[in-house]
Amino acid sequence: MKTYSALLRRLLPALLLSAAAPFAAHAAYPEQPVKMVVAYGAGGGTDIIARVMAPYIARYLGNNASIVVHNRAGAGGGIGFAEVANAAPDGYTIGFINTPNVLTIPIERKSNFHWQGFDLLGNVIDDPGNFSVHADSPIRNLKELVAYAKANPGAVTYGTTGIGSDDHLAALMFERAAGVKLTHVPFKGAAEVHNAIAGKQIMMAAMNIGEALQYAKGGTPLRHLGQMSTARTTLAPNVPTFKEQGYDIVMASLRGIAAPRGLPPPVREQLVNAIQKAAADPEFQAKAANHFAPLRYLPPQRYEAELKEAEGGFRQLWQAMPWADK
Known part of the structure; x- marks a missing residue:
């Protein structure tokens, strides 16, 4: 019994250290x-x-x-x-x-x-979501956008962050609701959409209102046509919603x-x-x-x-x- 007890006393610290090893590994995260x-x-x-x-x-x-x-x-x-x-x-x-x-x-x-x-x-x-145009554009709201698109089918080019993005789906919903045809130009990200609208390579940017406000603050002259929230956000209290302008689109x-x-x-x-x-x-x-x-x-x-x-x-x-x- 004495031999067994002595052996156990020697092994016990090692056994406890081994049992604690997985917990120590997690505790060290991230290494x-x-x-x-x-x-x-x-x-x-x-x-x-x-x-x-x-x-x-x-x-x-x-x-x-x-x-x-x-x-x-x-x-x-x-x-x-x-x-x-x-x-x-x-x-x-x-x-x-x-x-x-x-x-x-x-x-x-x-x-x-x-x-x-x-x-x-x-x-x-x-x-x-949100639609923005360059500040030089004559279009000031969704009503004017629809009038222009009906008079010039397919002439309104709009950039998004890709097929199936919130921007793209919102634009498709808008086309259906307004009875117009727009031309989709997909990009890899919002920064590329921003560059395209800043350089007037596209007529409209479909991008989130937070992104649009950030780019406008950075110096790009943009006009925001409408935000796709249920009510005006505190970020953009002066930008009307789509619903206010007759289009029940929330995205x-x-x-x-x-x-x-x-x-x-x-x-x-x-x-x-x-x-x-x-x-x-x-x-x-x-x-x-x-x-x-x-x-x-x-x-x-x-x-x-x-x-x-x-x-x-x-x-x-x-x-x-x-x-x-x-």
């Missing part, structure tokens, strides 16, 4: 930089908020964390979304997923991701953060808590407001419920108005 994927080009609304928010998420992750933003533009966001969905579920790859693109791409074509294949970490932005882009499904629970909890704290940080909120980013934090369960409901709506829209070849 290397975390990659944050943005599925659109640099300078767009998602890219801007990602770069503004990343240091705050890192602050609340602790352990001297760092977050590096990587732009993976293309395929209406599909390239970046797929990179996040198919990465190792270890907490070192996260990314923004944007509606409706993350919902509509799997509806309109075969894809190697689906929103249910992500670990949702929290929504950050809810940005209503917005949720921009939330997700990771590959299957994160270790302690790592997932750490990320969720860090994002929630970052979103509530007054310093971050002030910087976001300076960039006209309409914040709307949603915890994972509420975020999931909104995505599920929105997906059902877009599937119905696809049946009534398939948009892939538009």
Whole structure:
């Protein structure tokens, strides 16, 4: 018995250390930089908020964390979304997923991701759609836009962040409601749409109101024709809604953060808590407001419920108005 007891005393510290090893590994997270994927080009609304928010998420992750933003533009966001969905579920790859693109791409074509294949970490932005023209344009509101489009079928060129984006779907709804024909010019991101409207290469930019306000603040002379919110937002109280102008169109882009499904629970909890704290940080909120980013934090369960409901709506829209070849 004495020999057994002596052996146990010698082995016990090693056994306890071995049992604690997995917990120590999780406690050390993150031990290397975390990659944050943005599925659109640099300078767009998602890219801007990602770069503004990343240091705050890192602050609340602790352990001297760092977050590096990587732009993976293309395929209406599909390239970046797929990179996040198919990465190792270890907490070192996260990314923004944007509606409706993350919902509509799997509806309109075969894809190697689906929103249910992500670990949702929290929504950050809810940005209503909007139509903007160059300030030199004679068009001042939706009524004048419709009159011009009817007199010049197909002459109104409009830029979006891609087929199936909120901008594109809103424009298709507007075409149907107004009985007009517009010409779609898809781009890889809002920054490219901005460059095209600034250079007068397109007649109209279909982009979110927060992005449009940011570009206008940066010096691009834009006139905003209408925002696609249920009521005028505090960001743009002087811009009428589409509904006010006779077109019952409501469209917005949720921009939330997700990771590959299957994160270790302690790592997932750490990320969720860090994002929630970052979103509530007054310093971050002030910087976001300076960039006209309409914040709307949603915890994972509420975020999931909104995505599920929105997906059902877009599937119905696809049946009534398939948009892939538009």
